[in-house]
Amino acid sequence: MTVVQALVLTGPGQAEVRAVPAPVAADGEVVIDVHRVGVCGTDVELFTGDMSYLQSGITSYPIRPGHEWAGEVTAVGLGVDPAWLGRKVTGDTMIGCGHCERCALGRHHVCAERHELGIRGGMAGALAERLALPVRALHALPDTMDATLGAMVEPGGNALRCVEAARTGPGDRILVLGTGTIGLLVALFARARGAEVHLVGRQNNDLELARALGFANAWTREVLPARAWHAVVDATNAPTMPALALDLVEPGGRIVYIGLAGAPSTIDTRELAFRDVTAVGILGGSAGLDGAIAAYADGSVDPRQLVAATVALTGAADVLRGNRPPGAGPGPKIHIDPRT
Numbered sequence: 001m002t003v004v005q006a007l008v009l010t011g012p013g014q015a016e017v018r019a020v021p022a023p024v025a026a027d028g029e030v031v032i033d034v035h036r037v038g039v040c041g042t043d044v045e046l047f048t049g050d051m052s053y054l055q056s057g058i059t060s061y062p063i064r065p066g067h068e069w070a071g072e073v074t075a076v077g078l079g080v081d082p083a084w085l086g087r088k089v090t091g092d093t094m095i096g097c098g099h100c101e102r103c104a105l106g107r108h109h110v111c112a113e114r115h116e117l118g119i120r121g122g123m124a125g126a127l128a129e130r131l132a133l134p135v136r137a138l139h140a141l142p143d144t145m146d147a148t149l150g151a152m153v154e155p156g157g158n159a160l161r162c163v164e165a166a167r168t169g170p171g172d173r174i175l176v177l178g179t180g181t182i183g184l185l186v187a188l189f190a191r192a193r194g195a196e197v198h199l200v201g202r203q204n205n206d207l208e209l210a211r212a213l214g215f216a217n218a219w220t221r222e223v224l225p226a227r228a229w230h231a232v233v234d235a236t237n238a239p240t241m242p243a244l245a246l247d248l249v250e251p252g253g254r255i256v257y258i259g260l261a262g263a264p265s266t267i268d269t270r271e272l273a274f275r276d277v278t279a280v281g282i283l284g285g286s287a288g289l290d291g292a293i294a295a296y297a298d299g300s301v302d303p304r305q306l307v308a309a310t311v312a313l314t315g316a317a318d319v320l321r322g323n324r325p326p327g328a329g330p331g332p333k334i335h336i337d338p339r340t
Contacts, residue, residue, distance in 0.1 A: 232249045
């Protein structure tokens with residue numbers, strides 16, 4: 001039996017690299033050699049045991065995580081166009097059933113029976129040397145796109161959906177709460193569309209990378225100027241921030257919620273109604289993946305500075321424990337190369 005190396009979460013705070021059976025392309029599937037994987041906050045919560053799916057029983061250990069990835073197709077199953085062989089690809093995290101009304105309407109990311117790669121439904125994730133995936137979830141990458149950019153497509157798709165939901169463009173002023181990967185990507189995509197971008201971080205140290213990326217309007221909450229914020233994006237995990245977003249947005253403006261707090265957060269819906277504010281929730285980057293690929297390919301958005309380091313698969317557990325690799329840059333994202 002052919003085996004590959006994969007990261008397996010066996011319980012809260014427990015992770016190890018194991019030899020597992022190599023994936024085989026079933027009907028309608030491909031097998032990908034994985035070149036790069038991003039470690040996400042969701043992966044960390046799966047590792048710590050804090051992820052809500054674990055509390056609700058939707059997900060249980062053992063888990064093979066990893067959903068931000070890039071690689072190359074090396075095998076195809078029955079019914080798959082062989083032209084996929086050798087293609088650089090990334091893929092959707094949300095794998096709908098393909099048959100329900102939501103899937104038919106293009107809302108497979110909220111399909112009640114969906115799998116989430118490396119997160120939900122037992123589908124083995126990308127923190128492994130090889131990955132099997134339905135071909136309908138694949139997104140082709142340009143030959144010129146490297147693995148670093150490819151593995152940033154999934155978070156980029158989430159960020160692009162936020163910017164589209166905020167409906168910001170030239171002349172608009174957007175406030176982004178949070179300077180992690182998603183917050184900075186939202187800022188990059190919003191700037192590419194001509195908006196005036198401001199960011200809020202917890203402390204000055206959190207703002208250094210934002211300023212290095214050219215965002216001079218980076219503030220802590222204490223010094224945030226009073227402005228008319230046409231849109232506010234909450235990309236934090238703090239339960240107090242959704243209400244703050246509502247306090248700050250202009251009447252008639254839009255709030256986009258993508259950050260998920262570990263505890264319930266509340267807003268006063270009376271204020272939402274009285275001020276005619278539109279609030280939008282974002283789950284997953286599915287509808288934004290192609291747009292993110294296009295923006296990376298044409299250079300209008302370049303997320304490379306967000307990647308602090310790339311380490312081997314054997315270093316993944318240490319990253320999940322919150323340890324930054326020696327020599328890591330200032331970016332919030334750590335990448336894993338499963339081939340090393």
